[in-house]
Amino acid sequence: MKLLLTGARVIDPSQKMDVAADVLLENGKIAGIAPELVKTINSKYPGKVKAIDLSGMIVVPGLIDMHTHLREPGFEYKETIASGSAAAVAGGFTSVACMPNSSPINDNRSITEFIKRKAAQAALTNIYPIGAISKDSAGSQLTEFWDLKEAGIVALSDDGKPVMDAALMRRALEYAFSLGLPVISHCEDINLFGGGLMNEGYYSTILGLRGVPSIAEEAMVARDILIAEFTKTSVHVAHVSTAGSVRLIREAKKRGLQVTAETAPHYFTLTDESLQSYDTNFKVNPPLRGIDDLTAIKEGLADGTLDAIACDHAPHGRTDKEVEFEYAACGISGLETSLGLSLQLIRDGVLSWPELIAKMSTNPARILNLPKGTLKAGADGDITVIDPQIQWTVDVKAFRSRGKNSPFHGREMQGRAVLTIVGGEIKYDGR
Amino acid sequence: MVENKNVKIVMDKDGIDRCLTRIAYEILEKNKGGENLVLVGIRTGGVYLAQRLQKKISAIEDKDILLGILDITLYRDDISTSSKKPALGKTKIPFDLDDKKVVLVDDVLFTGRTIRAAMDALIDFGRPKMIQLAVLIDRGHRELPIRADFVGKNLPSSLWEAVSVNLMEKNGMDEVIIEGET
Amino acid sequence: MKFEKKDILGIKELTVDEINLILETAESFLEISTREIKKVPTMRGKSVINLFYEASTRTRTSFEIAGKRLSADTINISASTSSVVKGETLIDTARNLEAMNPDVIVIRHSAAGAPHMLAKLLRQSIINAGDGAHEHPTQALLDMMTIKEKKGRIAGLKVAIVGDIMHSRVARSNIYGLSKMGAKVVLAGPATMLPRNIEQMGVVVHTNLEDAIIDADVVMMLRIQLERQNQSIFPSLREYSQHYCLNRTNIQLAKKDVIVMHPGPINRGVEISPDIADDPSCSVILDQVNNGVAVRMALLYLLTGGNE
Numbered sequence: 001m002k003l004l005l006t007g008a009r010v011i012d013p014s015q016k017m018d019v020a021a022d023v024l025l026e027n028g029k030i031a032g033i034a035p036e037l038v039k040t041i042n043s044k045y046p047g048k049v050k051a052i053d054l055s056g057m058i059v060v061p062g063l064i065d066m067h068t069h070l071r072e073p074g075f076e077y078k079e080t081i082a083s084g085s086a087a088a089v090a091g092g093f094t095s096v097a098c099m100p101n102s103s104p105i106n107d108n109r110s111i112t113e114f115i116k117r118k119a120a121q122a123a124l125t126n127i128y129p130i131g132a133i134s135k136d137s138a139g140s141q142l143t144e145f146w147d148l149k150e151a152g153i154v155a156l157s158d159d160g161k162p163v164m165d166a167a168l169m170r171r172a173l174e175y176a177f178s179l180g181l182p183v184i185s186h187c188e189d190i191n192l193f194g195g196g197l198m199n200e201g202y203y204s205t206i207l208g209l210r211g212v213p214s215i216a217e218e219a220m221v222a223r224d225i226l227i228a229e230f231t232k233t234s235v236h237v238a239h240v241s242t243a244g245s246v247r248l249i250r251e252a253k254k255r256g257l258q259v260t261a262e263t264a265p266h267y268f269t270l271t272d273e274s275l276q277s278y279d280t281n282f283k284v285n286p287p288l289r290g291i292d293d294l295t296a297i298k299e300g301l302a303d304g305t306l307d308a309i310a311c312d313h314a315p316h317g318r319t320d321k322e323v324e325f326e327y328a329a330c331g332i333s334g335l336e337t338s339l340g341l342s343l344q345l346i347r348d349g350v351l352s353w354p355e356l357i358a359k360m361s362t363n364p365a366r367i368l369n370l371p372k373g374t375l376k377a378g379a380d381g382d383i384t385v386i387d388p389q390i391q392w393t394v395d396v397k398a399f400r401s402r403g404k405n406s407p408f409h410g411r412e413m414q415g416r417a418v419l420t421i422v423g424g425e426i427k428y429d430g431r
Numbered sequence: 432m433v434e435n436k437n438v439k440i441v442m443d444k445d446g447i448d449r450c451l452t453r454i455a456y457e458i459l460e461k462n463k464g465g466e467n468l469v470l471v472g473i474r475t476g477g478v479y480l481a482q483r484l485q486k487k488i489s490a491i492e493d494k495d496i497l498l499g500i501l502d503i504t505l506y507r508d509d510i511s512t513s514s515k516k517p518a519l520g521k522t523k524i525p526f527d528l529d530d531k532k533v534v535l536v537d538d539v540l541f542t543g544r545t546i547r548a549a550m551d552a553l554i555d556f557g558r559p560k561m562i563q564l565a566v567l568i569d570r571g572h573r574e575l576p577i578r579a580d581f582v583g584k585n586l587p588s589s590l591w592e593a594v595s596v597n598l599m600e601k602n603g604m605d606e607v608i609i610e611g612e613t
Numbered sequence: 614m615k616f617e618k619k620d621i622l623g624i625k626e627l628t629v630d631e632i633n634l635i636l637e638t639a640e641s642f643l644e645i646s647t648r649e650i651k652k653v654p655t656m657r658g659k660s661v662i663n664l665f666y667e668a669s670t671r672t673r674t675s676f677e678i679a680g681k682r683l684s685a686d687t688i689n690i691s692a693s694t695s696s697v698v699k700g701e702t703l704i705d706t707a708r709n710l711e712a713m714n715p716d717v718i719v720i721r722h723s724a725a726g727a728p729h730m731l732a733k734l735l736r737q738s739i740i741n742a743g744d745g746a747h748e749h750p751t752q753a754l755l756d757m758m759t760i761k762e763k764k765g766r767i768a769g770l771k772v773a774i775v776g777d778i779m780h781s782r783v784a785r786s787n788i789y790g791l792s793k794m795g796a797k798v799v800l801a802g803p804a805t806m807l808p809r810n811i812e813q814m815g816v817v818v819h820t821n822l823e824d825a826i827i828d829a830d831v832v833m834m835l836r837i838q839l840e841r842q843n844q845s846i847f848p849s850l851r852e853y854s855q856h857y858c859l860n861r862t863n864i865q866l867a868k869k870d871v872i873v874m875h876p877g878p879i880n881r882g883v884e885i886s887p888d889i890a891d892d893p894s895c896s897v898i899l900d901q902v903n904n905g906v907a908v909r910m911a912l913l914y915l916l917t918g919g920n921e
Contacts, residue, residue, distance in 0.1 A: 202810035206625070208725040208747030208782060211809060278726030322704055324724035326745070502641070505653040505683075505914075519641040519914070555650040 062094025062382030074103025092417025243296030315403020333403030450583030476538030528557030768795030776835030801825030
């Protein structure tokens with residue numbers, strides 16, 4: 001059976017395409033894109049084409065979230081690979097890369113293979129495991145990068161924890177680069193972090209909550225840029241949250257260094273002012289920053305300093321969040337709100353449609369070396385269909401994710417994924 | 432609203448003064464002089480009346496009679512159910528009540544609940560030899576077995592009528608009025 | 614005026630009128646503590662739970678006495694925050710307490726915002742008896758009452774608050790309260806103990822004691838938490854006390870009729886010299902304690918009105 005998507009606006013940043021056209025999928029692959037294919041195709045293959053009318057919709061290469069936490073193995077009460085996969089396709093994501101901080105940590109082949117097996121069983125979204133840089137992410141001994149690569153990891157990270165030992169980070173960048181594996185750095189100087197609970201500034205002062213200074217992030221961004229420069233390797237900076245980090249990355253790129261970076265929707269949507277109610281759903285790491293940081297993040301997205309938007313999907317159970325702010329877990333269950341929040345950037349004039357899709361599909365694919373993020377003929381049939389007009393209200397009770405922890409509950413949104421096609425098959429239909 | 436009200440002055444300035452003079456003499460007569468006698472005015476109307484009685488009695492006896500001020504708010508029996516918290520006034524009883532003859536002074540005696548609260552309060556301050564009650568107006572409708580020892584005027588009234596004692600010290604004029612809907 | 618608040622979570626949330634009402638009510642309550650029988654029947658049949666997750670003698674006792682003088686049943690529950698990790702959560706504890714139907718829950722907790730969590734969840738009135746480094750509203754109210762009592766006013770006074778501002782909930786509540794009431798608030802402490810952007814609260818900030826207390830009407834010394842010494846917040850107690858201890862010499866910089874306050878307990882010789890702490894001509898530390906009971910009585914009285 002062939003699938004024909006008709007009447008939509010097709011945007012594919014990988015081939016600078018933004019046209020009104022029909023898209024044909026065949027054998028799980030993109031077979032062709034052309035205006036008004038619908039007029040000829042049915043007569044060519046009578047009875048063998050399922051046509052879907054998508055007038056008013058936008059067809060884009062399947063969205064990729066390169067920074068998620070699927071929690072399995074170990075924290076199945078927060079999320080499983082199956083529930084996370086369901087959340088991903090509901091949010092429009094045809095691929096996600098999952099961080100290694102499960103329990104046990106994904107620092108060896110058997111965990112990677114376990115994740116891949118569970119992903120295949122869930123059979124919804126493509127799941128790309130990320131391996132740990134150091135054993136148990138303890139920051140002292142490198143994992144077996146080569147073996148992990150053969151098992152199927154697409155990148156390395158100790159996410160959730162920084163690599164505090166600069167010498168270890170240097171070795172990691174050198175070794176990973178030689179294997180073609182990107183290293184994703186969780187930039188946070190643990191001493192400057194100092195057990196902080198929110199951004200250090202006026203609001204942490206009046207709320208009496210220990211602050212995390214912006215320099216905790218920036219000091220390590222600067223360090224990793226220097227290491228990448230010295231070793232002539234690359235580094236990807238995860239969840240950029242501060243103006244200083246944006247500036248450092250912009251300067252590094254200007255000097256031609258191989259530095260890439262991502263930010264998350266909450267960093268261009270919320271500020272630390274939101275914490276005044278002590279609502280633990282706003283507790284996230286790195287913390288929500290000030291308005292100047294938020295503005296700088298938007299500028300960084302607009303001028304290309306920040307390559308990708310990744311939601312840092314961090315599902316938690318009620319018991320992790322329904323406690324005193326100090327003891328609450330960090331994170332936002334983000335897969336099902338990421339696109340809706342990011343579409344606001346288009347309405348705010350920060351990004352064009354092709355720019356946004358590049359940051360949510362083409363660029364993550366490029367950074368992770370995935371054969372995705374494109375609608376070129378022959379590419380995998382991963383497609384996200386977005387209704388840009390639909391009005392909806394975030395309701396955590398309706399989340400597919402087990403994690404109902406979202407500060408966006410009740411928020412009015414415009415635009416969402418209405419159809420998610422993975423490998424030519426419809427995995428989510430929200431029309 | 433005002434047109435619907437039927438306001439009647441039942442006692443004027445001179446009337447009030449004559450009543451207080453008579454009560455002063457009655458207090459002295461009943462207590463056989465001013466020995467160990469103290470006055471305690473109940474906030475707020477009773478305080479001004481007690482001050483006037485204090486002057487009169489002190490003048491008759493040619494000696495200073497002690498005066499205390501009592502706020503009964505904290506002893507009210509409706510305190511936990513009333514929707515608004517009454518403003519709390521200061522209580523000042525700067526002397527020992529033990530073995531004193533205490534004359535409680537209030538403006539209007541109605542249900543008796545205020546006097547019940549006042550007696551409870553007084554007993555927390557010490558053990559008076561006796562407690563007597565002086566009021567300017569007794570309007571009836573008692574809900575507790577309480578009666579006044581000294582009454583300025585008995586004023587039969589209906590439950591829905593309002594009896595107000597206006598005094599120079601707080602209202603700028605002396606008069607007792609009764610008002611009810613016509 | 615009618616008091617409408619369900620909870621007392623912080624001074625930040627109180628209006629000037631509300632603060633004035635609380636202070637005036639507290640002044641009326643002072644007299645009860647001077648009676649032979651220090652008890653009124655106002656809160657008979659009502660119960661107050663003191664839920665303390667942090668060690669406290671002074672504040673807990675003060676609340677307990679306040680409740681008892683109003684004839685409320687007071688129940689003290691001392692809980693350890695360590696049980697948060699291995700046992701019942703605060704929410705579970707709170708729901709259990711709610712089921713016992715108290716009228717007021719007084720909570721002290723080392724985590725900022727814990728009282729707010731309870732207030733959102735429970736129908737009972739919550740009084741914050743100190744939450745982390747956030748607020749300690751009853752302390753600020755008793756401080757304001759003491760200042761008003763000694764100076765006759767708050768507006769226009771210069772109040773210096775000296776010490777570890779960073780970790781002090783007393784400082785934050787007093788900054789809010791005193792500023793609202795029209796005082797000029799000046800802070801002093803080592804740079805490491807001054808939290809970021811504190812000047813945005815409308816205060817003047819100094820890093821030495823002398824600059825702050827010049828012409829001060831009130832000097833409020835904060836307690837130094839001795840364990841902070843190990844956290845590199847300051848080098849040593851010796852160095853701290855040499856530069857931030859209020860003594861006979863530096864107090865001369867303040868107004869002649871300056872009053873000295875301290876929320877207690879005092880580290881004698883660290884933040885305040887013993888002769889100043891014990892000098893009745895300037896130290897009002899014991900008046901603070903006395904006023905503390907009255908302020909807490911006033912809050913219990915105002916919060917436990919009718920429900921209509």
